Every structure is written in C-alpha cells, then in structure tokens.
Amino acid sequence: MRPVRQTVTLELDPRREAFSGTTDIEITLAEATREVWLHGDALSVKDSAFLVGGNRVRTSALPVGDMLVFLPREPVGPGTVTLRVAYTGRAQARESSGIYREEEAGRWYMMTQFQPLAARRAFPCFDEPGFKIPWRLTLRAREEDGTYANAPVEAETHGPDGWKTVRFQTTPPLPSYLVAFAVGPFQAVDAGVAGQHDVPVRMLVPHGRTAEATWAAESTPRLLERLETWFGTPYPYAKLDVIALPGRQGGAMEHPGLITFGASLMLGPAEGDSLWRQRYFAQTQAHELAHQWFGNLVTPAWWDDLWLNESFADWLSYKVITQWKPDWRGDMRRIEARGAALVEDRLISARSIRQPIHAPGDIHAAFDGITYNKGAAVLAMFESWVGSDTFQDGVRRFLAAHAKGTATTHDFFTALAAASGKDVAPSFSSFLDQPGVPRVAMTLECPAEGAPRLELEQRRYLPLGSPGAGEETASWQVPICVRYAAKGREGRACTVLSEPTGTLHLDDAKACPDWVHPNAEGRGYYHAMLRGDALERLMRQSGKGLTVAERRVLMDDAQALVASGDLDVSQALTLASRLLRPEDADLVMGAAELVASVRDDFVPQASLPNRARFVQSLFGGQARRLGLMPRTGEGEDLRMLRPWLVWMVTKAGEDAQLRAEARELALRWLKDRRSLPMDSANAVLSAATAGGDAALHQHLLEALRATTEVRERELLFSALGGFHDAPLARASLELLLAPDVDTREALPLLFRQFEELPTRAGALDFLTSNFEALRDRLPRDIAPWLLSTGGFFCDTESRERLATFFAPHASAVEGGERALAQSLERVDLCIAQREALRPGLERFLSRY
Template identity: 40%
Template sequence: MPTFHVPTVLLPALACVLAASVAACSPRPGASPPPSETAPVASEPARPEAPPPPELRLPETVRPTAYDVALTVVPTEDRFEGHITIALDVAASSRIVWLHALGLDVRTATIDGAPAKVHSTGSGGRIGLEPARPLSVGRATVVIDYTGAISPKNEFGVFKQKEGEHWYAFTQLEAIDARRAFPCFDEPGFKVPWKLRLKVKKDDRALSNTPPISEKIEGDYKIVQFAETKPLPAYLVAFAVGPMDVVDAGTAGKNHTPVRIVVPRGRGAEARFAKEVTGKILAQLEDYFGIPYPYEKLDCVDIPVFSGAMENPGLVTFGQSLILSVPEKETVRFRHQYIDITAHELGHQWFGDLVTTAWWDDVWLNEAFASWITNRLIETWQPERHKDTERAADTARAMRADSLVSARRIRQPIATEDDIGNAFDHITYEKGAAVIDMFENWVGRDAFRAGVTRYLTKHAHKNATAEQFLAVVFEGERAPVGAAFETFLNQPGVPLVTASLRCDAGQPPKLALAQSRYLPAGAQAPETSWQIPVCARYPGAKGVASSCTLLQKPRGELTLGEARACPAWVSANADGHGYYRVLYQGDLLAKLLAPRSGDAELTRAEKVALLSDLAALVRTSKLSYQDVLAVVPKLAGDPVKDVVEGTIELVADLRSTEMVPEALRPQYARFIRDTYGARAKKLGFVSRRGDSDDTRLLRAKLLLLVADQGEDRALQSEAKALASKWLADRKGVDPDVVETVLAISAQTGDRAWFERMRAALRATTSRFERNQILGALAHFRDPDALRAALAVNLTDDADIRDSLWTIKSAQATPATRAIAYAFMKESFEALAARMPDEAGAFGFGAAAPALAGGGFCDEAHAADLEAFFRERAARYSGGRRSLAQVVESVKGCSAFRALQAPNVGAFFQKR
C-alpha cells in the first residue's frame, strides 16, 4: 500500500463489442455520455423481487478461478474500453452472481454465452448478474463488455497524468479500487491467475505485472499480450501506459531477475540512485527469506504525482519524489527514503503478494511485516544507518498514536468499507512492526527467521490468516508465544510497566514489575492487560547482562540472575525492543541518566526509548516537565542523531502546546540557544568532507530549531542570504539544507519575500524545486504573507495534491494556527472541489481536521472542530474516525497543558 499520503472513447460497432479480444476494437475520438455508477445500459431495471446485494463481503458460493482481460487504454482519452472473461467455480446453486464494479458502464454481460440481466446497486460498488435460470453447481463463464473512466484527477483506479508534453496512464487498485478497472471479485481472498492484453498507441509503452509474450501492430495501435500471472488478488493487478523511458538496472537474485527503472520520457538520468541499489535490496531480501523473488521481473515505475508507493508484483509504483533525483542534488534524506520505501515494497513481494491476507482485518500481515523487514534488512546490510535507533523512534510514533482511547487495534474487525481505509495507519504499520520486533527478540532471531520461512513456504501463492501465521511461526515448544502475541493484536493501547529494584540480602536482585494501560491526562479507558515480554539489561559478573520474563499478570518479577550485587543501573527495556513504556521507581531513573562510559552505557536504542517514555510520562501526573527539562542538556549533546531529536521533541513541544507564557518566551529562546546553539553553529549550513549521514540529517533540524524557536538572529540572517542565493540561481547551497534555509527565510519574511518565492514557484518547470518552495510557504509568520501562502492552494500555481500539506506547517505557532484554521473553514468546499475524489483514509475529507486543527490545545477548539467537521467529515471515507482522533488529541493536549504548564513556568522562572 502507499507507504504512504491525486485520466474517452466510445464503444465501437456491435461486432467489436461481441469480439473475444479487444484487439479487434479501435478507439474513436469523442466523449461518451457520463456513465452512471455501474449502471447497466442494455437491461431493464432490476426486478422488485431480486435478492438484495451483499452489504460488505461477497458470497463464497461463487468464486473466480481465472480472469482474462482485454483493455484499450489511451492516456489522452477520458475513458478506456474493457472486455473481461471470468471463469467461475459454483459451489451451490445461485440465482445471481454478485461481483464488484464501480464507475463502470456495463454494456453487455453473458453467463455461459447467454445474456444475463444486470442488477446495479448504484454507488454501492456491486453488480449482480442474473441468468435466465439459476446456475448449477460446477463451472461457469462470465463475459462482460464495459467502459470506465481514466481520471485526470485521482490517484486510484485508472488515472492519467501529464508530465512535460506527454500523458501517461497508471493504476492504483489497493485497497478496493480494482472494481474501478474491472468487474471482478475485489476482495483479497479471491486470489487467482490473470491474463491481460493492452491495446495502446503504437508509440506508447505498455507495462503490467508480467513480461509481454507477444506484440502486434494494428494501424496506429499495438496489442500487447502479457504472460499469465501467478495467483493474485484483484488489487495487485497493475498496468502503466505512455511514452516511458526504461533504465536497465541489470539482474538480481538467484533467478537473475531483470530489474528496470521506468520513468517519464527524458528523465532517465534522475534514476541513478534507484538503478544502483534496487537490485541489491532484492538480493538482501532473498537471502533473509531463503526464497527466491517469486516473480518474473521487477519494474519500478515513477508516477509523477502519487502519495507513496505500491507493491504490485513485478510493477512496483513510486511517487516521483521518492524515486527520482537530479544526481548533483541528491540528499541523504532522499537516499535513505528510497532504500526504506523500496525495502518495504519489495518486502511485500513475499508478505502480501506471495502470501496474501485472507481479509482486510489481517492487513498487518502485509504492512507490519513489510515495515519490520525494512528495519531488519537495513540493520544488517547498512549498519552505519543505525537502524536500531530509527526502529525505536518508529515505535515511539506508534505509541503516540496508540495512546488515544479511540485508537484501533492492529487486528481491527472490518464492519464497513470505511474500516478498510482506516486499516492503513500508524497502528498497522508501526505498532505492528514494533510488536513483531518484540516477539522476534523474545524467541530469538534465528528461530523467528526459520518460522517466517516456514510460513511463506507453506502458504505460497495462497491466502493466510493471523491464526495460520502464529501457528506456523510459533510452533512446537514456542506455541504459547502465539497467545501472548494475540494480546497485542486484538486490543488497543500501550502497556505501562512500572519497575522497581529489590535487593534483598542473600537473594539475587529482582525487578518488581506491574502493568497497566498507559493513559495521558484526561483520558479514561477500561483496564487492559497483556502478556508482555519484558527484558532488562544491567551490569553482570562478565559485563553487561540481560534477563527476560513474560509478564502475564498485573504483577510479576524479573530475576537479574547474572548480577553479582545490587546493580548500579537497570534498563527495563533492553535495547528498546519492548512495545511498552517504563515508569522507573525510586532512584532507577537517576541512575540510568548518570554519566558512565564504555559497555556500561545505555545502548543507542535504549536512549531513544527512554526519551520517548519521558515525553509520554509528562503527559501524566507521574513525572514533572520540570524534571524532564533538567535532563535535556545532558542528552542534547549526544552523538546519536535520534537521541538529540528526542530531546528536540521535548523542547519543541513546549511551543506547539502553548506551554510557555508570553512573558517567559525570551527565557525559552535562550534555553534553546544555550542547549543547542553552539552545536548548530559548529555544524553550519555547509557540509564538510567526512560528515556522516547522521550529521547531515541532524544539521538541518538543529539549525531550524535554533534559528526559529531559539530566535538566533545570526542564523536567521545567514539563512535569508542563502535562500536569496538559491532563488536566484539554484546553486551554491548544500542540497541537504535547501528546504531548511527556505523555511527559516519564510519565518522572518514579509509579503514582499512571499511574492519573490511565489515568482520562483511560477517560473520553475522542475516538480522537485516546486515542492521545495511549497514546503517553505506555510512557514511565514507575517499574517499577510501567510494568508497569501495558504491561498496558493486555491490557484493553479501548484498541484493542490502537492501544496495542500503545507497547511499543516502553519500549525507551528498559536497565531499561525488560527490563520490556517480560519482559511480551512472559509475555503473547505473550494479545496474539496480541487482535490481528487475520495478513496480510503488518504482523502482530503479525512485529513482536513488534522491538517487545519490538529495543533490546537484547548477545549474550545476541540468543540469547534467537532462542530465544523461533524457533517463534513462524515461525507468521506475514514472521516469520522479521523475527526474523533483529532478532537480527542486536542482535548488531551488541553489536559496536558493544565497539568504541566505550572511546572514549565517554574523551570523558566528559575532561568
């Protein structure tokens, strides 16, 4: 799924409609009448006595066994033509065959050669095909001729985009948009082989999941027949059409799989990095799984405007900013991002494609495992990336989302199609990956790896459920681990483990443990318990030792069996692998933070996890923000990037939560300069030879913090000069800090500076540069400039799919937040009209409350958000849940501020 956050021909003559192959058809220019949603043209209205359509899932009594699809796709047109043959297995006598179709104009439909009556459910996305007599048990064949839309606006179904002078058509069918491309059984459990033929303009290239096996020229067109796929659910079928260039990236893996990077015409040079590393990533994954890449080829396809990436087997798609970069402008962030996302999407070739979830409640079997294997691959392949700390930071993000009472479970029951869209969130991706990591650490990496290979081998080219996964991976003596795993799958929330050290005479030291559900101030939820693998590190007789236990009850203990005496320190979340927060009792926290050296230090991941715990505990009454701020200077100089970023989060949150009163802002700014200023200035805006990737990434964050919240005038002035230089000639500024200098310059800029940036936005033909400028626009603090910057979303200066997210940047301060919220309320309908149609939880309607109001920290705005978006959010898939979570978050922030503002004020008063 996107790892992440969007384009007509008339039917020919009757002979063409009845032809078995779309090769006999030639598109004619012109526009078809607007189709109704799955409206039958050749049949009378449904009989009153017709059975009602299924509400969510299709009946199991009729299943597809194979598809044969022929499409005519011309990206300059607004519609495509389709002809589909579906082989069926009928398990029980059936009066109607129900299948999915949405936005398709069904022209003819037959079952076993005889006309079938078409029952439409309107916008419900289902059609029923009724033969003259009920189908008997056995085999049957459905044939449908239809047309569908090639949307110029959406990023789902079949859509088109223009890049330069050329048009391209693509597909994005996960989760439930295959029904926009074909009448089909659009559920993951229906996994069968597909044959696809594409009729395209002869100068266009046609790509699909499998290699072409034949190509035939017919006048101005060509017909490309692709090899039959391995069994696939409908959502993984994909194609791309247009004058694309193909960059040969060699072969990879045990089967010498051909690897190619597919780009818009003329953009091949920008695929340099993707060409270099894609095959290496594929080989690493093969080595881990012990199973060769399951498909015949690997094409990685650039989609100019796309909100992420998609794991279609053999035809993986990427948003352009994720896969292309001008070589001399490549940044560390771009390279890391491409490796991470490619590892995730290629991990799906095994988890999701080779073995597919049986239903969307187990989408974690796809997404969580792809996220987890990304961490595992990079940890071993590129140890200099320090993926252990990134993994701990990802877990911290998941815990923040999971702290909401309205958070969903990893394995959430699917009651509506909205629930399917909602399933692709931090809980599925990051919490799921963190829980997998915790249990992998519990049973041991080698044992877990062997279990994963068993699972993939047993269910190859089939579907599987969570129960089947747990039974295979944790079999034999490890079978009880599956029950513990399920306590994290089937209930929401974050465990809070309270740890206190007991050192009784004549007894080995022990950690007394207690578990409860972590809840921030103001939150209420039923008590929950888990079976938690708790592991601790501490000084032992032969260096640092570790001990583990399974905390199955509200209270328990962990014997520190390798300690000679009462240990000087104990980390109750060894190497940050646990999906739980730790509340240290007594002097355990002080001992953890005491300076040490060598092996006695906390690991990098433990420091990140500890900072995450401190950030969470100040949102309760269990820890004072005053005490946490006193810790910040001790860790702000840490060599580990993710540790420093953890301290930055603790400090930066003070402004976003309005915790520092106006009278104490100078002390707050001075604290930031005193704590981070020297390091930021030493790093400067120019990279040095020998700088590590971590240094390059940290440079931008430190400079932004000190220049903005630290109000460092010298850094602001230097950034303004560099931004001016970049706007003039795009040279002479370190690529890793371009976005930083533009953002800093906007923070102190006026309306004239905005006009200069907008002029540059209008003048550039580079999508990459355009997005760099857009990223800075909402950083303006000047009210007039900020309003003008937000208004760019209502103009043609930029694609709104690129510019809309700038509204979130304006959440940084209370003043700019109010302006952004007013803009969203005034412009909601205009913005909605410019955005793609809704699909899943990635749509505008679901995101709008968080974009415009997620930064508020008071009850009044929580109420206003709920009132304004109540009806508006309900129009959109995923909107209700998104709004509920934003409102809960704002209320929680208000309770947090009431709890800790006096402590924060006291801290800065002393300064």
C-alpha cells in the first residue's frame, strides 16, 4: 500500500481555533483490503468514503492513538483507489507544531510546522519521509488574509461572503513533513529574482514590519546563487518565499518554496541591528537553502538517516558563508560547532549520528547537536581526506542519482566511492554508527637513523567521573593529518589509524621537528593528546606558524584533557595565555571559553579573588580599552567581541569599574533605546544586573511592561534572570507564570538563573514547585528542556533531589528520559572533576 498523490482543501481563519478540511488521497493497493491505516492525530472525521471506479464505498473511521483506521463496508482494491475524508481539527495558540496560531499587535496569524510528526495533526496522511508524493493544496480564507504555500498560486476566486479560495499549483514530490502553508495579514517584500532560472524571491513579514526585512532580502539571493554553483544544478523549485513567523518560536524550517523563520531571527531594525543576528540569519539561511537539494530534492528514506539532511546542510553552510563573506571566517564557526559537538559527545548517554529509530521520542532526540554539529565535523574530516573536489563530485553524483526521490547512507557511500575510488564506508561508518570521540595519543620519536615519526594510540575519550570508565576500547578508523616544522621548513603527513595503535612517519622532515600540530587545519574529529614535550614545543612557539583554527583546536583539546585528568589545569590555562592574540577576536573568544570551562563550582571561595586577578591579567586591559560603547570606524570583529569580553571581565574578573559603567548605560538605554546598538545593549544589561539592586530591577520590569518589541523583550527577560539578590531573583522567576507573559519568551530568564551559581538553588526550588504549571504552558517539543536544567548542578545532594523529583515526570514527556539521563550524567562529571581539579587550580591561582 502506497500513496500516489494527495489533494487537500482547508478552511482557515487565524482568529479561530477550529479548522475544517477535506482531502483526497490516491492510494495503490496490492490486494483487496478491508482496512487502511493512516496517520491522523486530534482530527475528527465527519465523513469518509473510498472512490473506486466511479463508485462510492461508504467507510467508517476509527481513531487509534495518533492513527486513523478506515474500514470500508466492502473490500477495496487491488489497484488504485481514492480515499476521501472530511474532517475538523484544532489550531492551538502558543504552540509550535502542526497548524498553530499566533497573535501580534492585535492581528492573528496561522502557520504550520510539520517536521517530524505533526502533519498528521493537519490532515490524514502517510506521515513518514519515505512516502514522497505530489501535493495539491487549496486554502479558503478571509479576503483580508494573505495565503501562502509551497507552490505558486494557480487560481484565486472571491465570494460574496468575504472569503476567497486560493488554489496552488501541484508540488513536485514531497514528504508530508515538508508541506507548508500560512494565512494572515503578512506583507511581501520583493527581493527580485535569483539563480539560473530567475526564481522570484520574496520576504513575507508580519503586518507593518517590511523595513525589518532588508538584510534577509539582500542576503538570500546571493546565498542561493552560490549554492547553485556548488551543486552544479539550479534551485529545484518554482519560487522562493521566506516567511517571518510572528510569536516566540525561534529557528527555521526548509520547506521548499516557503522557508519559515522565527521573526526575531529573520527581522532586524533598519538602524542599530545586531551583527550577531545578521550573521546568524545568514548562516541559518545558508543551511535552509542547502536543504533544497539535501533533504528536499533528495529525502532520507527514514529518520535514522536524518544526518543526510542536517549534517550536510550545516557543513555546506560554513563553506558557502566563507565563499560569500571571507572576513566572517566561516571555517572558525565550523571549529566552534565542532567544539560544541565534542562536549556533547563525551557523555556515555550521547547518541550516534545515525541512531536506530524505535519510537517517536527517538525521532525528536535526533534533532540535536550530535546530528548537526558532530555530523558536520565528520563530513569536514572526510572531505579533507578524499579531497574537496572529489567530495563535491560524490555529492553531485548522489543527488543526480536520487533526485525527486529518497536515499540512504548506503546510497551516499556508493556515490562517494565512485567519485574517489575509495571504499569510504568502513571508516565513515565508524563515526556514524557509534557514539563517542576518539582520543588519539601522539608521541614524537626522533631516532638517530631514519625519519621522525609519531607513535599513535587511540581509545574512547571519557572525562573523569564517566560511568563508562574502563570501557574505552571502542575503536574508529580515524583519518589523521598533522602539520610540523623542522629547520624552518613546514610539512604535512596523513594516515588512517584503523587499529588501537599505529605509526605516522614524517618522511619529509629532515630533522626532529621544532613542533608538531596534531590536527592540521582542525579537520579531524578527535581529541589529540601530545605526550612527552610535544605540547611544550608548541607553547614555546606561542602558536607561531599555526592557523587560527589550529590554535582553537588546541584550546578545545586542552579543555577536554583537563576534564579527563590527562592535562593539569595549570598547563591548560597557561596554554590559553600563550596562544591568545589580543588582535584576533576568535582567539580571544577561544581563550575566554577555555578559562570559562573552569566552572565557578571548581574554584574555592578563598581563591575567587585570585581567579578575578588572573582573568583581569588576560582580558581586563583589552576590555577596558574596548569599552562598552562602539566607536566610529570600529571593525565588525571588535563589535562582535565586545559582549564576550564584557561578560568575562565583569563576571569572572569582577571588574567594578565596568559594572558601574554598565549600570549607567543600562539606565540610559531603558530611557532611550537608540543609545546602544543591540549587541552592546546585551553586554551592558548582562554586566549591570549581576550586582543589580531593586531600583534597577523595577526599571527593567517597567520597560518589559511597556514594550511589545520581541528583541527588546528578549534582552529584558535575559537581564531579569541575571540578578543575584535572592528576593529579586525570585521576583523575576514569577514572571514565568504571569498571565500576561508567554512562558516561551521568559525561558531564558530561567536558564540564566540555573547558569549562575548564586541563583541555581532558588531556580530549582521554583521549578520543582511549579513544574506542572510550567510544562502545561509550554509547547510539547519544548517541555523536555525543563528536565535538562539539572545538568547545571555540581553536588551530590542536588543530584539526588533531581533524580527523585524528575524521574516520575521524565516518562511523561517525550524525550524526557534521555534529557534527565544526560542531566544526571553531567552532574556526576562535574562532581568528579571538581574534586580532581581543585588542588591544581588552587596552586595555579595562588600566583595571582
């Protein structure tokens, strides 16, 4: 039984929760059938029948979980039949999946988000990615509401009742999760045409916000054209609308012809916009546009191959951004994402990139940093191994072979092997099909006779306190490339480490190298541990000869090796100071991340002043020179760096001068929003609130009540979460349950209190006392976040409390059991590392 095509007609009014629809689903049946099962969740079937050769076979419908079983009065098939269903459903407000509604400035909008399992809440269907069929949509809506869908409009008629009927062209074959539509008072911004087929491009925005779409309209066509060039084929759809969805949802979704974005990510003020937002939008848009080929044109046959969508889109977005804006250093963003993946992948409870799917919760769990960040890092490693041109050829072969259909990991390996002449499957699979990170130890040997060499040894990286201790024997086929310098000449050597141990000969080195970098260009997905004096050789050079990416990779490795007990914390912090270059924003941020990885929980109370002096010695002078306000002619890198430096120096460095300046600027910004650009306002508010008093808290509350502007509210909620004073912190938390507050927008407040040591316990008290109320006010896909808050703790008493309280709730929240398991594992790791690191940390900080 397979669907052939589907037609859907919906009557939608964003002001009403109820909607109605009819659908005709053409189905091929291999044999005479007495029951047909379709996905259908929270739908009320009013009438249904099978149409067979001009005859109508009466049919009853029975809901079973999130399925509908249709029972014809007589068998239907074999052959092709049409199932016609009339039904009603509900479009809930403050949701973020299915058909849902949002209000902005007194106007109502209706939108969709079906990935992964929510198309079944809009219409009965075959709601699995392997069923890829043409769709024909018709929307009936009020005259004043705009209507938008994947395909261009084919016809539009207007009735005397103030309603219109808009019929859209039939789509190319799509899985149900990529069907999309929107209804409401959106306004269009023409972004011209783009690409080889002169595809029309529009930005669709909530009423009155057209001026905020300038950056989106400017950047989208340029990114699309670069992707066409890389893929070697035109954009595969008839139009490109990019729609800013009102409300509090973030992120984006790659629907062909109708890419959706949370409005706060897509839209920015004409003046004083955030550089962080602009770059993040461009990076995200490059990702969504890459999906038009990877995911839309060729769709994974099942959710276990989701990485064929998300990993590829992330990996390619870094490449395209680097081509378009080289000064943005897209490759450094790749390194940062790789670092985030390595942290997540150290958990025993981490999942594989290609994880078997056994239940709906497994599908939701697949949309995580392992799929996105680790997947992209592994792709970058294998691209480097086979060569970028060869890899591109393999991708093009893969897409050509499976265009408009579905594909699997095996299909991709086949295409890459054909392009490269290498059987990539065994090595690639060793990273896709098991969790964890290889830790590759390297020992430099310089014999009197013969070339220098590196003796290699691999095992699974595990931090102190890991429940997997003693199980480090997992092995990978690891592509390894190193760079080195000997007698003024640089060289490069590569191998694949397939066994627990191996040797990499530095055949071109004419002498014992002055230094060896263990991960050339930061392309390898492994932690490198340099034995002997190899790390000291690198530090003596202060990073001379290394790329910025290679310096950052050393910092990431240092963080990991401190956590595993393989590197003394004093060596890691010394490394940060040696590799830091104040003139390079990415290196300053990398050093700040390395220093921040030594959590407040690790630092004894008596050593906090010493820690503050150490932070001041690294970053204080630069932070004060940079200041809190941007200067005329200042480069974008410095504007991007300022929030990091201010955060580090006011928080860990306890800089009283900057805190006082921040308070003055915060009060000025509360009176005049034009006094600070968005990036600076974020830094200023964060710095001002840690030691903030009741007066500042009251000013922030008044500002929150007075504004409906989404970005301002984001800043204000985050700032209100930064107060350390217990009564003020509690007053901020109460906003999460206020009747006039959308709990989704206030969540950053809660998480900020969990991040801060002084407010963590109070935040947990609030959460445990109000868990059910908070869960009920959040969309179902966000509720698991509440269980992840436990991961901020670092003591046994809190761990026991977390386990006892959350265990009964975890099974009732989709994905909750995994979220809780990872939270508790993070607590265990923190406790073990705190005990192990404190003596060395005290010795190091005693110098300051």
